Amino acid sequence: MTFNRLSSGSLIVGLTGGIGSGKSTVAEAFRQLGIDTVDADQASRKVVEPGMPALAAIAEHFGGEIIQSDGNLDRAALRQIIFTDPVQKQWLESLLHPLIRDWIVQQLQASTSPYVILESPLLFETDQYQLVDKTVLVDVPVELQIERACARDDNQADQIQRIIDAQLPRQEKLSRADLVLDNSPPLDSLAQRVAALHKTLLSLANNKEKSQ
Numbered sequence: 001m002t003f004n005r006l007s008s009g010s011l012i013v014g015l016t017g018g019i020g021s022g023k024s025t026v027a028e029a030f031r032q033l034g035i036d037t038v039d040a041d042q043a044s045r046k047v048v049e050p051g052m053p054a055l056a057a058i059a060e061h062f063g064g065e066i067i068q069s070d071g072n073l074d075r076a077a078l079r080q081i082i083f084t085d086p087v088q089k090q091w092l093e094s095l096l097h098p099l100i101r102d103w104i105v106q107q108l109q110a111s112t113s114p115y116v117i118l119e120s121p122l123l124f125e126t127d128q129y130q131l132v133d134k135t136v137l138v139d140v141p142v143e144l145q146i147e148r149a150c151a152r153d154d155n156q157a158d159q160i161q162r163i164i165d166a167q168l169p170r171q172e173k174l175s176r177a178d179l180v181l182d183n184s185p186p187l188d189s190l191a192q193r194v195a196a197l198h199k200t201l202l203s204l205a206n207n208k209e210k211s212q
Helices: 023-032 040-046 054-060 075-084 086-109 142-153 157-165 168-176 187-210
Strands: 011-015 037-038 115-119 134-139 179-182
Touching: 011 023, 023 037, 023 115, 023 134, 023 187, 037 040, 037 086, 040 086, 040 115, 054 075, 054 086, 054 157, 086 115, 115 134, 115 187, 134 187, 142 157, 179 187
Parallel strands: 011 115, 011 134, 037 115, 134 179
Antiparallel strands: none
16 A cells, blocks of 8 residues: 655654564653654554444454454454465455554644654555655664564564564665664663754754745
8 A cells, every 4th residue: 555645744754673673662762852653553453442443344354253352353363364364464454554544644743743753663564654754763683683572572583583584674674764773782872872863853854844
């Protein structure tokens, strides 16, 4: 699906990074600086909350057993279906992607900070990058991604490697990103790196405002 970049308003910055890169920690650091963030993962959860039309459509298509006893979507069961059936995956994406986009756009347009961040683990893979003015990649070596993700989620290294392999290669992300934030150790210097990037983004936001 193709997104259209928003034509006006604040500078929109796409923030992405692979599993274990520390993207969420970086997003929180920007929030501490007073910058609004929009979480694409939150959008994907919001559109299938109980009572939402998309959840009813999913239940009708896949059967009532896809809904848990508390009324929420059984994400694990759905993931298992679409992981093994490309046709069903395409059906689900055609249903959800427009709804996710609309939710993201509403949140971006509601921002009042000097610039706004769209936090998305699949910014390039889903074409959500077309919604933003600049892209920032939170980057760490693959070995460190695996180490951090295993420690955080108690996952096996081979599971994390499969997730990494399913995404764009690190080098391609590096080549496509406008700006790169190195999140390798020492972590105590992350705040300074975010502050320096914040200064750059404020300048870009000011330039965009002047050009409008």
